[in-house]
Amino acid sequence: MIKIRNNMEYTFKKDFGFFKANDVLTWDEDLNAFTMDVKEDNGFRSAMIDANTAEDLYEEGLLTKVKPNIDKISATVKFIDSLLKQYEDDYEEVMQKYKEGKIQPCVKVEAETVYFNLTKVLNKVREELTNE
Known part of the structure; x- marks a missing residue:
């Protein structure tokens, strides 16, 4: 089980299904999940992923953890x-x-x-x- 910080983020390394390289998942404490909202020229993409799924994607090498500055x-x-x-x-x-x-x-x-x-x-x- 991963330890979630309030400002924890993951970034997709490459395109993966619905997700595109460099999409950012940000921890939302109220929802108890990682969320993503992306505005594009032709629309909007939004997703929500639980912590375990995000960790699995990280373990598979699809996500990188974003380090705070x-x-x-x-x-x-x-x-x-x-x-x-x-x-x-x-x-x-x-x-x-x-x-x-x-x-x-x-x-x-x-x-x-x-x-x-x-x-x-x-x-x-x-x-x-x-x-x-």
Whole structure:
């Protein structure tokens, strides 16, 4: 039995029945299957394959596993970390100015809301990228 990752993909090495070389099967966790949707000039092709069948096709040499681009993921995580640091620094600066009476309470509340929401989203994206 294969271990399925959320972003796992297979690519067809060559034409095989309905499938064409370079067609990509992507794991769909909601469907618990690999799916493929291809728009073509003259129509549309769509397929769904269970994990065991995909693994059998892989073992037969018809599919290759697509490796995630680790360098791009790593660079994205570093970028997210730099944004989190910048947002934290900006937030602390606003809070200091508020304590000194240099800004209005509404500006403080807005800064808190923006900081909380951006941090929450960035941390979730970072978690998705690093927990494969």
